[in-house]
Amino acid sequence: MLEQILALLPQVIFDGLILGFVYAMVALGYTMVYGVLELINFAHSEIFMIGAVVGVEVFRYLAPQVESGFLLLLLALILGGAVAGITAILVERFAYRPLRKRGTTNRLVPLITAIGVSFILQDLVRLIEGLWHNEFFLRMRTVEDLEGSVELFGGAIFAQTKSFILMGVSILMLLGLTYLVNRTKLGVAIRAVAQDLHTASLMGIDPDRIISRTFLIGGSLGGVAGVLFALQYTTITPYVGFLPGIKAFTAAVLGGIGNIPGAMLGGLVLGQLENFFGTYLPILTNGNFGTEYKDVVAFLILILILLLRPQGLLGQVVKEKV
Amino acid sequence: MSLLELRDVHTYYGHIHALKGISLRVEEGEIVTLIGSNGAGKSTTLRTISGLVKPRQGEVRFQGKPIHRLPAHQIVALGVGHVPEGRKIFPRLTVEENLEIGAYLENDRKVVQKRKEEVFALFPRLYERRAQKGGTLSGGEQQMLAIGRALMQNPRILLMDEPSMGLAPVLVDFIFEIIQRLNREGRTILLVEQNARLALQIAHRGYVLATGEITLEGPARDLAQNPEVQKAYLGEG
Numbered sequence: 001m002l003e004q005i006l007a008l009l010p011q012v013i014f015d016g017l018i019l020g021f022v023y024a025m026v027a028l029g030y031t032m033v034y035g036v037l038e039l040i041n042f043a044h045s046e047i048f049m050i051g052a053v054v055g056v057e058v059f060r061y062l063a064p065q066v067e068s069g070f071l072l073l074l075l076a077l078i079l080g081g082a083v084a085g086i087t088a089i090l091v092e093r094f095a096y097r098p099l100r101k102r103g104t105t106n107r108l109v110p111l112i113t114a115i116g117v118s119f120i121l122q123d124l125v126r127l128i129e130g131l132w133h134n135e136f137f138l139r140m141r142t143v144e145d146l147e148g149s150v151e152l153f154g155g156a157i158f159a160q161t162k163s164f165i166l167m168g169v170s171i172l173m174l175l176g177l178t179y180l181v182n183r184t185k186l187g188v189a190i191r192a193v194a195q196d197l198h199t200a201s202l203m204g205i206d207p208d209r210i211i212s213r214t215f216l217i218g219g220s221l222g223g224v225a226g227v228l229f230a231l232q233y234t235t236i237t238p239y240v241g242f243l244p245g246i247k248a249f250t251a252a253v254l255g256g257i258g259n260i261p262g263a264m265l266g267g268l269v270l271g272q273l274e275n276f277f278g279t280y281l282p283i284l285t286n287g288n289f290g291t292e293y294k295d296v297v298a299f300l301i302l303i304l305i306l307l308l309r310p311q312g313l314l315g316q317v318v319k320e321k322v
Numbered sequence: 323m324s325l326l327e328l329r330d331v332h333t334y335y336g337h338i339h340a341l342k343g344i345s346l347r348v349e350e351g352e353i354v355t356l357i358g359s360n361g362a363g364k365s366t367t368l369r370t371i372s373g374l375v376k377p378r379q380g381e382v383r384f385q386g387k388p389i390h391r392l393p394a395h396q397i398v399a400l401g402v403g404h405v406p407e408g409r410k411i412f413p414r415l416t417v418e419e420n421l422e423i424g425a426y427l428e429n430d431r432k433v434v435q436k437r438k439e440e441v442f443a444l445f446p447r448l449y450e451r452r453a454q455k456g457g458t459l460s461g462g463e464q465q466m467l468a469i470g471r472a473l474m475q476n477p478r479i480l481l482m483d484e485p486s487m488g489l490a491p492v493l494v495d496f497i498f499e500i501i502q503r504l505n506r507e508g509r510t511i512l513l514v515e516q517n518a519r520l521a522l523q524i525a526h527r528g529y530v531l532a533t534g535e536i537t538l539e540g541p542a543r544d545l546a547q548n549p550e551v552q553k554a555y556l557g558e559g
Contacts, residue, residue, distance in 0.1 A: 185426070192412050192423050198374055199410040201394040204427040204475065 004283060010156040012279045013272065018163050018232060020271020021170035025225035026248030027255065027263035028177060029088075029218030035194035035258040036214050038107070039096065042114040045245020046121035047088050047219045051080040051226025052236045053125055058227075059141040069145025076227050077169065084223020088215040091117055097208065125238040140234040166228045173221060174264055180217070181260055190214055194258065247274070247295075254302055256315020265313055273298040323386045325350045325510055326371065326402075326479055331380035331390075333363075333370045340366045342534040343380065348479065348512050353505050355513045355521040355542065357555055358531035364514040365407050367531070368481045371512075372404040373397040385478070399427055403477025407484050407514075409468040413457025417448055420456050420467055424474030434474070441470035444500065462493040469500065479510045486517045498524055518555040522546040530555070 026048050033041045058076040066072040095117050099110050129136040148161040181187040192200040193210045201207055229244065230236050251270040255262025278294035306312070324347040333341040341363050348354045356364050369375045371382055373394035382390040389397050398404075412420050421441060425434045442449040445466040451459060456467060465485055472480055482501065486494040494517070502524050505511055515521035522528055522542045530538040530551060538545060545551050 185422075188415065188419050188423050189426060191415060191419075195412045195414055196410060198394075199406060199412070200423075201374070202372060202398060202404045202406060202410075203423050203471070204395050204398040205423075206393070206395045 001283060005280060007156075008279060010153060011158065012275055014157045014159060014163075016272040016275030017268070018166055018271070019275055020268035021167055022225050022229050022232075022244065022267075023248045023251045023270050024264045024267025025170055025173060025221045025228075026244060027252040027267045028174075028260065029222040030249045030252040031255070031258055031260060031263040032190070032214050032218045034252070035260075036190065036197070036211050037096070037100075037110075039110050040114065040249065041091075041096075042111070042245070042249075043091055043095075043117040043121060044088075044218065044222055045241035045248070046118050046125075047084045047091075047241075048222040048226045048229070048245055048248075049236075049238060049241030050087055050121065050125065051084040051223030052230040052240060053129070053138065053226075053238070054080040054083045054223065055227035055230040056138045056140050056236050059143065063141050063143055069143035072143060073146060073165065073227075073231065076231075077224050080227035081220040081223040084226060085216045085220035087121070088219025088222070089212055091121075092212060092215040097211075122238045122241075129238065136238055138236040140230045140236065142234075146231065162231050166232055169224065169228060173224060177217070177221065177260070186210075186213060250299070250302055254305060254312055256312030259312065259314050259316075262312055262314035269313070270298065270302070273301055324348060324383075325385060326512065327383045328367070328371070329381050329383070331367075331370060331377045331382060333366055333375055333377045335366075335375070340534055341370065341377070344531075344534075344536060345380075346529050346536065346539070348510060350510055351505075351508065352527065353501070353511045353513060353525045355515055355518075355525035355528045356531055357515055357518040357521055357528060357545075357551075359555070360516070361533075362531040363534040364531055365483055366534075368404065368407075368483050368512070368514055371397075371481060372402055398475060398477075401475075401478030402481065403472035403475045403479065404481045405468045405472045405483060405485060407487070409461075409464045411456035411459065411464045411467050411471075413455065415456055416453055417456060417459070417467060418452040420471050421448075421474050424471035427475065437474050437476065441473055444473075444503075445470055461488050462490070462496075465489060465493075465497060469497075473504075477509075479512060480504065481512050481514075483514045484516060485513070486515060486520065494520065518551070519546075522551075 029044045029047065030041060033039060055076045058079050059072065062072055062075060066075065095113050096110055099113060126136045129138065146162050146165065150159055151157065152159055181190060189205050189210050192203065192205060193207050197207050247270060248267065251266035252263045254270060255266025274294050277297040278291045281289045281293055281297065282291060326348040328344050328346050331341055331344045344367055356367060358364050366375065370377050373392055377390050381388050384400055384402060389400065412423065415423065421438055422434060425437060428434050447463055448466055448470055451463060456464065459467060485497050489497065498520055501511060501513065513521055513525060522545055525542040527540065528542045528545045529536050530545065538548065538551065
């Protein structure tokens with residue numbers, strides 16, 4: 001059994017990494033919005049889904065015109081990120097901001113609004129796809145350039161070209177975001193608003209504008225992740241965002257909600273956990289527990305970690321200085 | 323025309339009538355102090371001026387223009403700097419980032435750099451700690467940072483809320499020397515203080531606030547001699 005486990009290990013880690021990068025990028029959207037508004041934006045899973053759907057549509061319509069698969073993917077990433085980012089801005093503008101301006105102090109109200117927005121976006125996409133193509137069960141068109149594969153380490157890892165693309169794009173996005181948040185004026189302003197919105201306004205910062213930008217950045221990352229997800233896993237429906245979304249949210253909590261490096265780490269850890277148990281659970285239990293229990297085990301471990309470390313892996317216990 | 327003028331300002335927190343018709347003015351180049359006991363409405367007055375709370379009635383004029391309907395970030399842009407109560411340093415930004423965010427509205431990097439150097443000259447301690455997170459500073463250092471951060475805006479008027487709060491006496495003296503120095507350099511200051519004795523020593527004029535109303539006003543020297551003020555706020559008589 002051990003031999004079997006070791007033989008599969010490189011592949012398990014590799015596949016877990018792919019999943020982990022998707023979670024990491026989506027988790028950033030949750031954590032950034034939580035950072036500035038202390039709102040768990042459940043509609044973010046639909047922002048991710050919208051990115052995936054845009055990716056499918058770009059491939060469907062532009063594949064015949066665009067010769068290079070890489071150029072096609074670049075277009076899909078840009079459009080998917082843009083549409084998702086703009087949708088996120090609109091959701092903030094028309095659903096969350098009016099509640100904020102009314103001075104609603106009940107935290108449940110925006111939370112329930114977020115869940116409502118989530119349903120609206122799902123059914124809106126279903127409606128559009130239904131009218132457009134008579135179906136809402138979408139398949140990503142395959143493009144030859146992106147379908148290559150290699151075997152690494154003497155066959156220990158079977159790796160697809162698109163998996164490398166996914167990882168490369170993810171790493172670029174994560175580095176770009178880290179730079180933006182830590183080194184630019186907008187980034188300092190986002191952190192200032194997250195730490196103390198009222199004092200930030202005393203610095204001449206318009207909090208609404210910064211909140212809107214935060215939704216744009218988080219939404220675009222989610223949209224890009226959606227396009228990459230569609231490329232990797234190929235089958236997309238308007239409801240495809242739910243499970244990755246909830247897991248990415250869990251990843252954000254695991255890393256320490258509101259903490260940007262935490263969301264990246266949480267995503268990567270969750271990707272590994274999930275893939276690890278998905279592969280090994282049947283082996284370890286002689287087939288009594290199938291792959292479908294992977295989520296159960298992954299979430300159990302999360303519950304344990306959070307019991308022992310409620311602030312998350314990188315989160316700090318917030319001390320209020322009076 | 324006064325630099326800053328409040329006319330019959332009423333501010334509420336929910337149903338609580340916090341300011342009951344405040345009128346005051348600050349002239350260019352003055353230090354004006356607002357003294358009074360806890361809960362008298364001193365901080366609320368500053369928060370109303372800088373737009374953090376909106377008055378329900380009355381008006382706030384800055385350089386003759388009404389500003390009480392503007393959002394806080396636009397009031398800052400006009401030149402109203404606010405050193406808030408409790409300092410409100412951004413705890414997870416470095417000292418340097420705290421200063422830079424103070425100059426958020428200034429797009430010229432050179433100007434920002436120059437102002438930063440001025441602040442470091444005023445508070446060499448901040449230069450030593452520039453890479454440290456704001457939350458790790460001592461109370462006195464945080465107060466220096468809060469003042470420095472407001473100076474980064476190059477404000478026309480500086481609203482200072484209890485700069486002496488929680489500081490050791492030697493630091494209180496230092497901060498008050500800084501306030502006087504800023505004033506000599508031409509800054510207009512509206513100072514809210516619980517330490518009425520010290521505030522009246524350095525101010526030109528003063529207002530006494532009690533339960534949301536101004537009960538006394540006049541030259542700081544006269545207020546310091548006033549038996550009522552001595553009894554209620556200076557612990558004498």
